[in-house]
Amino acid sequence: MEWRGRRGSGNIEDRRGMGTASAGGLGLIGTLVVLAVGLFFGVDISPLVGGMQGESRPGAERQLTAEEGEIGQFVSVVLADTEEIWGDVLPGQTGLDYRDPTLVMFSGTVQSACGGASSAMGPFYCPGDQRVYLDTDFFRVMQRQMGAGGDFAYAYVIAHEIGHHVQNLIGVLPRVNSLRARVGQADANQLSVLTELQADCFAGIWARHAGERFGSVQRGDIDEAVNAARAVGDDILMEKAGRAPMPDSFTHGSAAERSGWLIRGMESGEMADCNTFAEAGL
Template sequence: MKWEGNRESSNVEDRRGGGGGMIGGRSIGIGTVVIALIGWGVFGINPLTTIGVLSGGGSPQVQQGPAQAPPEGDRQAAFVSTVLASTEDVWSQVFRQGGAQYRAPKLVLFRGATPTACGTGQSAMGPFYCPGDQKVYLDMDFFDTMRRQLGAPGEFAQAYVVAHEVGHHVQTLLGTTGQVDSRRGRVSQREQNALSVRLELQADCYAGLWAHHSQQARNWLEEGDIQSAINAAEQIGDDTLQRKQTGAVRPDAFTHGSSAQRVRWFTQGYRTGSVQSCDTFNASAL
């Protein structure tokens, strides 16, 4: 992925200078991160509960440093800033063509734990988007987890993760997230999971849409880049994570979609570059 030299976003908030990497007074290792991530994404277990058990209990203690821009020379921060800038360019164009104005999200870099409008965000959750403050939260150690634990290496795999979370921001702006949230608590857990799957697959499709338009604009993809994103989608499918953790697959517990579904919808967005093609909610088959 030829990303160096492209515009970097100014919408990056660096909170890594303050407490870094400690939750509840104890360090959290990559193994714990993976277990909590699987528990959250596959079984619907609150990651705060998982972390509490694995780290000895107690409430998380969040130490936050002052918000600032990433330092010069931080290559990984420059990479995510460049990817974020590309999502800003793509979605601004898409919204403008639809007669609307795009409001870009902030991307917060943190270590360990950080306060958000959705509660305390923790590294073990993996990257996440908070609709309450319209910010994407990322502990970049997750990229190491992707490479070492989840079998999903590659810079474009990392870019796919950022674009997926920005896809959730787009859903918030379009009102999709609010519509789904309004149904929570009024339907069964199984139906809630099914709605969550459609929401997540749409975010995958939006990530593919971003890849389509960013390649047209910048011609920055190299051989193997799209395959690395597809591999990442495969490795974080609910069935794959369930099989790794328990040896069994429970489709009724899916919250993000199977590996095949995640690949299909990312590919759909990449192939078409169309928002309309990402309508997972009216798709008869996922």
């Protein structure tokens, strides 16, 4: 993916190095509260929670490394690309205006309008403040523990979270949260899966239009994104954590589902083809 030297976004808030607590700062109870609230929409790596806690750092303020600085520039460029693409696609296909979200980069733990979360929760979107939260160490986890490295794989993660922002703008997230509060656990899990798969499809729409508009997609980039989508499938994460996959407990979708909906968005480029809820009979 060609990103160096390109325009970055001004909607970045960098909290890395600001003296936040370590990744384990919330403790088990705090993590369970976040899981129970059901307001965080992101890449669920809770089955690999120990891996991120192993990367925790003390809370003293510090200077960012050169590597962290470069990662921040990369995130800024990807976010700028999503702003430009969705700034055209959303009004063009729905008649609604796109409002740019803010992306917060943090280290260890973070506070949001949805509450507190640790790095172990993975990247997430909070509808309450319309912000995406990302501990950039997650990219290292993707490469080392998930076998899903590469710039375009990381860009897919950001685009997936922006997909949740799009869902919020079109009213999907408020409806999902309302429904989840009134149904049993199995049905609530299914609603979460459908929400995540639609965000994957929206990420595919971004990838298609970004490739056409910016010419930044290189050979092999699509394979990186598809591999990343598979790597964050619930079944794969459970297997890596030594647990038997249990479909009724899935909240984000299987590897095949996640990669399949990402590919659908890439091939179509149309939001109407990303209606996971309609295909599920809802």
